[in-house]
Amino acid sequence: MTDQLLDALTRGVTTYDLARQFRVGMPQSPNHPQFWHVLPRRHGDMVRSDGGSAANDMITTGTHVGTHIDALAHVSQDGKLYGGSDAGDACLGGKYVEHGVHTIEPMIRRGVLVDVAAHRGVTTLDGGYEITLEDFRATLEAQGTEIRRGDVVLIRSGWGARFEEGQAFVGGATGVPGIGEEVGEWLAAQGIHAAGADSIAFECLRPGAGHGLLPVHRIFLVEHGIYIIEAMNLEEISAARVHEFTLVLVPLNIFGATGSPVRPLAVV
Numbered sequence: 119m120t121d122q123l124l125d126a127l128t129r130g131v132t133t134y135d136l137a138r139q140f141r142v143g144m145p146q147s148p149n150h151p152q153f154w155h156v157l158p159r160r161h162g163d164m165v166r167s168d169g170g171s172a173a174n175d176m177i178t179t180g181t182h183v184g185t186h187i188d189a190l191a192h193v194s195q196d197g198k199l200y201g202g203s204d205a206g207d208a209c210l211g212g213k214y215v216e217h218g219v220h221t222i223e224p225m226i227r228r229g230v231l232v233d234v235a236a237h238r239g240v241t242t243l244d245g246g247y248e249i250t251l252e253d254f255r256a257t258l259e260a261q262g263t264e265i266r267r268g269d270v271v272l273i274r275s276g277w278g279a280r281f282e283e284g285q286a287f288v289g290g291a292t293g294v295p296g297i298g299e300e301v302g303e304w305l306a307a308q309g310i311h312a313a314g315a316d317s318i319a320f321e322c323l324r325p326g327a328g329h330g331l332l333p334v335h336r337i338f339l340v341e342h343g344i345y346i347i348e349a350m351n352l353e354e355i356s357a358a359r360v361h362e363f364t365l366v367l368v369p370l371n372i373f374g375a376t377g378s379p380v381r382p383l384a385v386v
């Protein structure tokens with residue numbers, strides 16, 4: 119690509135990073151193995167004859183920590199995955215050969231931010247608050263935004279601003295705001311491709327209920343084949359009042375995994 123073409127393609131383009139930074143000790147759901155990062159080799163450990171040296175890393179991580187996407191293989195209902203396949207048969211050689219994260223195409227799609235917290239004029243909705251369809255539609259109307267088939271819909275409750283607070287973000291005792299079955303069914307009926315949120319489990323968690331019952335996960339992942347993106351950083355696009363953009367998201371191509379860390383971008 120020539121410099122002129124690159125310049126023409128990127129001139130006037132703003133890119134928002136919608137991911138949280140991966141860091142040891144970051145808040146995460148107790149449902150998943152934690153992120154761990156060490157440096158097996160640091161500079162000076164092995165110095166070459168010319169004086170150069172290379173450092174390297176090792177990470178271990180659950181695939182559902184930090185900003186991540188849930189593959190359809192992540193959730194089953196009564197032993198069935200999306201499309202009715204048997205969850206047991208879908209796992210061959212210890213890998214989800216069916217509906218694993220390797221089956222998710224890279225996304226370059228219309229993205230929509232539904233900024234419920236901004237519409238309500240609050241920093242964050244309260245822990246355990248279920249965003250109603252009335253809230254949701256009123257937000258869309260106030261923003262002048264419509265949802266179209268194939269969109270990636272990002273829902274901001276404001277809870278994401280608590281990411282740096284650790285356990286408060288996890289929200290076990292307080293609950294976490296988010297959508298419930300009412301909005302989940304409505305969004306599924308619009309034919310969206312994926313949905314994300316700035317909270318840890320995407321949907322509303324009731325106070326004291328932990329991370330167990332997740333009905334919107336069933337509606338999206340099992341009944342409609344809609345991907346879920348969690349723990350997104352939606353603060354910057356909210357502050358910029360960007361409600362429509364091109365969403366770019368590429369999961370890691372991990373054969374047979376149920377999820378993957380992602381670094382989604384909103385491009386306007």
Ligand code: UVW
Pocket residue numbers: 147149150182188318319320329335348377
């Ligand atoms: C949680 O971390 C609860 O969400 P998920 O399992 O969907 O990644």
